[in-house]
Amino acid sequence: MSKSINDTIELIWENKEKYFLGISDEGSSKWGKISELSSTQVFLRDKNGNNGSLVEKLPLNNNILFKGDNLDVLLKLNKSHQNSVKCIYIDPPFNTGKIFDHYSDALDTSDWLSMMKIRLELMRNLLTEDGSLFVHIDDDEMPYLKVLLDEVFNEGKNVIQKNRQDRHHIATIIWQKKYSPQNDAKFFSDVHDFVLVFAKNPKKFKLNNLERTEEQLKRYKNPDNDYRGKWTSSDLTVKTPSEKNIYPIELPSGRIVNPAKSRSWGVTKEKFEELVSDKRIWFGTSGNAMPRMKKFLSEVKAGVTPKTIWLAEEVGDNSEAKKELKAVLESSDIVFTTPKPERLLHRIIALASDENDLILDAFLGSGTTCAVAHKMNRRWIGIENGEQIDSIVVPRIEKIIQGEDLGGVTDLVGWKNGGEYKYFEVK
Structure with a gap:
């Protein structure tokens, strides 16, 4: 299904050059021209x-809910909002072969x-030059999706850049979606999903740091009453030795x-x-411990560089998301199978945008992205075709x-509290 020639990787499938317009009333795939929409x-x-x-x-500065096929809506937005969206998060159908209450998830892989493909191309056009796309997916289609995204963000050139700094793929995040194992699993019990992160222009993309948690801040203390404030210490040795730095x-x-x-010493x-004279070396309270370098909280960069493994205790899991929906909607019978927790979206939006940026x-689905973006003082656009937009998203x-x-x-x-939005339907 794929071929490799030098630095070119292309994913090939049936009807790749045609536009997939949706599913007919009879359940078959509809193909055609964009002009038909x-x-x-x-x-x-x-x-x-x-x-x-x-x-x-379409208004440019309003929060917007759209009811309608996202292909129709994305085409409209490409006329009004090109190069305007700072961060796009999508949790598309994973193509699991299942039929859920709110949508079918059983297409052929092709x-x-x-x-x-067509939706990703339209979304790429909407991103600002320093914007990014976060795509939620499981491991069934993730390998194919990764190669497809490489192609889309290289504008169809199918070239995998040799220089890492030129690659649009920024990271593949692993999110722990549940704590407990699934004992009826045939082989392995999957407890994680992936989030593929792509930047429109990797040279202009900037990722914010995470705020330090209370637990991380507790590591900084001041046992010697240093006038520069709280500090933590790090190993003074390095694993790649330098002969000149080996001394008693x-x-x-x-x-x-x-x-x-x-x-060797670092x-x-x-x-x-010099460091000893500046009281930046710690020898322990008794002066008999291996020397360690003091790092002052006032001197380290603001925030923490994010890692690519996101644990449920940090950003929530599916179970937490279900409880959030039940609480806000005061009902137990309209919960998605795998909703995403607000803490997960909070981290994505915090890393990839600033206040007043536009999120799409x-x-x-259940509206988590727009809900969190609203609380974080971002502008937002949400698109959903199912009836849950009226029964879940609008009330939320x-x-x-x-x-x-x-x-x-x-x-x-x-x-x-506060804010407002416009509600449109495309049909």
Whole structure:
């Protein structure tokens, strides 16, 4: 299904050059031209789901909910919002072969790739030059999706860049979606999903740091009452030894120490003496411990560089997300099978955007992306074709605006109430 020639990797499948327009009423795949979708129109809807006036021009600065096929909506947005979206998060159908209450997830892999290809191309056009796309997926289609995204972000050139700094693929995040093993699994019990991260222009893309947690801040103390404030310490030795940095050190206790075999000190003898004079070396409370470098909280960069493994205890799991939906909707019978927790979206949005940036979710589902973006003072656009947009998403957003949603990341971000949005239907 794939071929490799030099630095070119191309994913080949049936009907790749055709446009997948959707599923017919009979359940078969519809193929055609983009021009066949140009006749769709945009209507303003009220909070009760009733259609109102025809909309000739989409607003640029409003929060927007769209009801309709995301292909239709993305085509409309490509006329009004190109190069405007800072961060796109999507949780598309994983193509698991299952039929869920809210959507079918049982396309052939080739049809699924065609469905994703045109939508990803349109979403790429919407990104700002420093914007990024986060795609949620499991391991069934992830390998194919990764290669497809390489192609889409190289604008169809199918070239995998030799220079890592030129690659649009930024990272593949592993998210722990559940704690407990699935005992009826045939082989392995999967407890994780992937989030593929791509940048429109890797040279302009900038990732924010994570805020330090209370647990991380506890590591900084000041046992010697240093005037520079709290600090933590790090190993002064390095695993790649340098001959000039192997020398004996006399501790304040009088004991002589050397770096362990196959290691050396991380600084020259002269630099070490400077650090000692500046009281940046810690020898332990008794002056008899191996020397360690002091790192002051006031001098380290603001925040923490994110890792690619995100544990449930850090960003929540599917179970936490279900509880969030039940709480905000006061019902137990309208919960998605695998909703995403607000803490997961909070981390993505915090890393990839700043206040007032525009966030987009083209597979909105239960509305978590827009809910969290609203609480974080971002502008947002959400697209959903199912009836859950009226039964779940609209009530959820309304409660956030009224200050009645007390769960999720509400306390974490200090959300109170306020804001507004427009509700459109494309048909």
